[in-house]
Amino acid sequence: MATQPFTYSNLSLSDARNDLTTVIEKFKKHKFVEFNNSNPTDEERFSLMFDIGLLLGWKLDYDEPGVPQFTYEETHKFSCGLAKQENRNNQNDVVVAWHLEHPHTRFPQVGALWHMEHKSCAKEAGSTGFIDANVLFNLLSPDDQEFLEHCQIVKTSFFSITENNSIDLQKSVQFDGEDQFITVLGPDGKLVIPAYVKKPVVDHYLTGEKTLKISPKGQYTENEYVGHERLIWFDNRTPTKDEIRHYNRIAEFVYRNVSSNEEIKYFHYWDQGDAILVDVFSLIHCVRGGFNDGERLMKGIWAFPNTSHLSRDPSQQDAFKLFQVRI
Numbered sequence: 024m025a026t027q028p029f030t031y032s033n034l035s036l037s038d039a040r041n042d043l044t045t046v047i048e049k050f051k052k053h054k055f056v057e058f059n060n061s062n063p064t065d066e067e068r069f070s071l072m073f074d075i076g077l078l079l080g081w082k083l084d085y086d087e088p089g090v091p092q093f094t095y096e097e098t099h100k101f102s103c104g105l106a107k108q109e110n111r112n113n114q115n116d117v118v119v120a121w122h123l124e125h126p127h128t129r130f131p132q133v134g135a136l137w138h139m140e141h142k143s144c145a146k147e148a149g150s151t152g153f154i155d156a157n158v159l160f161n162l163l164s165p166d167d168q169e170f171l172e173h174c175q176i177v178k179t180s181f182f183s184i185t186e187n188n189s190i191d192l193q194k195s196v197q198f199d200g201e202d203q204f205i206t207v208l209g210p211d212g213k214l215v216i217p218a219y220v221k222k223p224v225v226d227h228y229l230t231g232e233k234t235l236k237i238s239p240k241g242q243y244t245e246n247e248y249v250g251h252e253r254l255i256w257f258d259n260r261t262p263t264k265d266e267i268r269h270y271n272r273i274a275e276f277v278y279r280n281v282s283s284n285e286e287i288k289y290f291h292y293w294d295q296g297d298a299i300l301v302d303v304f305s306l307i308h309c310v311r312g313g314f315n316d317g318e319r320l321m322k323g324i325w326a327f328p329n330t331s332h333l334s335r336d337p338s339q340q341d342a343f344k345l346f347q348v349r350i
């Protein structure tokens with residue numbers, strides 16, 4: 024199945040709220056629902072997300088350091104400026120790289136509502152791209168799919184994990200069978216940054232579908248990995264060099280498909296007044312250019328997994344039990 028949203032045209036979010044069962048059914052099946060020309064008010068956006076959150080176990084605020092507030096406005100001023108400097112800010116150029124949402128945090132966002140409140144650039148400019156991580160997973164060979172089930176990868180936020188500092192990392196971590204918070208020594212052997220050990224494939228919390236959690240950022244080669252993720256455990260032990268190469272080949276395959284396989288992508292070409300309900304647990308996404316600062320204002324609401332009943336250092340597995348809520 025391709026990456027394809029369900030689309031409503033001219034339906035207000037208030038009317039959508041009156042038929043939440045259908046909206047959530049479409050959301051679970053398609054992973055994203057377009058509300059074209061819905062022109063929501065702030066109140067309508069909050070109310071829709073709040074009500075969906077009650078049914079799906081979402082939480083609309085969060086207190087993890089480094090995670091943005093649950094409401095935000097985005098103009099992509101910085102990314103567009105940088106792209107312009109590098110002469111790659113056209114409507115087919117990716118200016119905000121393909122990414123999973125905050126994969127380096129403990130409990131990344133699982134849902135979002137994005138509303139284009141203002142748009143004055145061309146319809147074709149500033150489109151948002153989507154790739155379903157389950158579609159990506161299904162491109163892998165059965166052998167590679169099986170291989171990934173044995174893997175745990177480490178994700179950091181800010182700098183690349185190289186061969187050198189990964190050695191320090193492996194010495195300093197004790198595997199305890201759960202996703203875990205760790206610290207990584209930097210390239211100078213002194214800088215310490217937070218990171219998490221996570222699985223590269225997880226079951227979707229609503230549908231059980233295999234969801235690939237390999238970040239499409241980074242560069243992978245046979246012998247070296249430069250990026251924010253790295254294989255750290257295989258079958259709960261230090262991986263062999265062959266296993267590291269195998270993982271890197273899979274990550275490279277993912278990276279190449281995200282970069283170049285147009286068949287698995289869907290682009291939303293925004294009109295002012297559009298809103299999209301997005302399963303950011305599943306959908307890798309990007310923003311393309313062709314617009315200037317001030318020509319595009321997106322208002323967003325994030326939804327997080329509801330971990331409020333848990334201790335400060337819960338296992339991710341426990342957190343996702345809450346998602347077993349069904350309507």
Ligand SMILES: [Fe+2]
Binds near residue numbers: 122123124308
């Ligand atoms: Fe994003």
